[in-house]
Amino acid sequence: MIFLMDLQMMLLDVIYFILRNSLQVILRPRTKPIDGELVLITGSGGGLGRLFAQEFTKHGAEVVLWDIDSNSNEQTAKLVREMGGKAYTYTVDVTSREDVYRNAELMRKDLGRDVTILVNNAGVVAGKRILDCPDELIERTMKVNCHALFWTVKAFLPQMKAQNHGHIVTIASVLGLFSTACVEDYCASKFAAVDFHESLAHELLAEEVEGVKTTLVCPYIVDTGMFEGCKIREEVELLLPPLEPQYCVEQAMNAILVNQPLVCIPRLTYLPVLFRALLPWESNVTAYRFMGSDKCMYPFIETTKKQVTNGSVAVA
Numbered sequence: 001m002i003f004l005m006d007l008q009m010m011l012l013d014v015i016y017f018i019l020r021n022s023l024q025v026i027l028r029p030r031t032k033p034i035d036g037e038l039v040l041i042t043g044s045g046g047g048l049g050r051l052f053a054q055e056f057t058k059h060g061a062e063v064v065l066w067d068i069d070s071n072s073n074e075q076t077a078k079l080v081r082e083m084g085g086k087a088y089t090y091t092v093d094v095t096s097r098e099d100v101y102r103n104a105e106l107m108r109k110d111l112g113r114d115v116t117i118l119v120n121n122a123g124v125v126a127g128k129r130i131l132d133c134p135d136e137l138i139e140r141t142m143k144v145n146c147h148a149l150f151w152t153v154k155a156f157l158p159q160m161k162a163q164n165h166g167h168i169v170t171i172a173s174v175l176g177l178f179s180t181a182c183v184e185d186y187c188a189s190k191f192a193a194v195d196f197h198e199s200l201a202h203e204l205l206a207e208e209v210e211g212v213k214t215t216l217v218c219p220y221i222v223d224t225g226m227f228e229g230c231k232i233r234e235e236v237e238l239l240l241p242p243l244e245p246q247y248c249v250e251q252a253m254n255a256i257l258v259n260q261p262l263v264c265i266p267r268l269t270y271l272p273v274l275f276r277a278l279l280p281w282e283s284n285v286t287a288y289r290f291m292g293s294d295k296c297m298y299p300f301i302e303t304t305k306k307q308v309t310n311g312s313v314a315v316a
Ligand SMILES: NC(=O)C1=CN([C@@H]2O[C@H](COP(=O)(O)OP(=O)(O)OC[C@H]3O[C@@H](n4cnc5c(N)ncnc54)[C@H](OP(=O)(O)O)[C@@H]3O)[C@@H](O)[C@H]2O)C=CC1
Pocket: 042, 043, 044, 045, 046, 047, 048, 049, 066, 067, 068, 069, 072, 092, 093, 094, 095, 120, 121, 122, 123, 124, 144, 171, 172, 173, 174, 218, 219, 220, 221, 222, 223, 224, 225, 226, 227, 316
């Protein structure tokens, strides 16, 4: 009897959340204020990281900027300060546990307060076919895109839980929800990031830590240069062009500010996720071929090769 009542309640809840979430697409829920929050952004010297720093600043938050490259990181801090915001820079290699824990402590000492919003944004891709790819580059992708999430969450979640206040944001990718050819390192690391994030979200909910929110951000190609050359069939690209970095970050911010658990940018990319789950493998392969998404990374890999030949930075 109790089982049947629980089942009925669960089904009603499922329907309620489907209706509520559909309605929220049209009627945006109220955004939460984040002025005075302390936001840590990893990879803050890069394309999206810099824009996140600026967007959080616009909303009145202070930003802690972590990047492996101090020059680009200082550039981000300069832009934030020019907007009248507060930025604190640290040169951190997020793949190093020791570096992460040491800098978390240093930051706490420097600022005398804790991070309340963590944006795990740093990311890399090898840009080589698996058989041409040095093992170190594969390991680096796994360490930056996946392992680093463990270290930063271990460094900042305890205080968030203690305060019952915080937000963990993971910038993953649509390539963490469906995959394509020749980016095995990246897809594996982003699938891992997605599941790391989801497991953490489940843990917080199971423990009823209501005050610590989570948002998983899964963007399609963004024009930051990281995937320079990546291209699908022209006719399909008209429907699904690469995202403007500013648009991508604004969409991600909208999701964060309403505590939305998951956002795929653009919305159209929810479809391949559904098809992957529902259709036979061969049907998906046929659709991939039709849309040119089976070989979309070929020109990207050629671009990376040219960068190496020209003697510039070998990997994104
Ligand atoms: N661009 C795209 O098409 C998409 C990107 N994403 C994801 O968005 C995030 C941001 O990407 P985007 O801004 O385009 O990429 P960028 O390459 O512009 O920025 C990434 C930043 O992370 C930094 N970084 C790399 N390794 C480390 C490390 N070990 N420790 C600290 N910082 C590090 C980079 O520094 P350095 O430059 O010195 O290496 C760079 O500043 C990534 O997670 C990416 O996977 C998701 C979907 C699409």
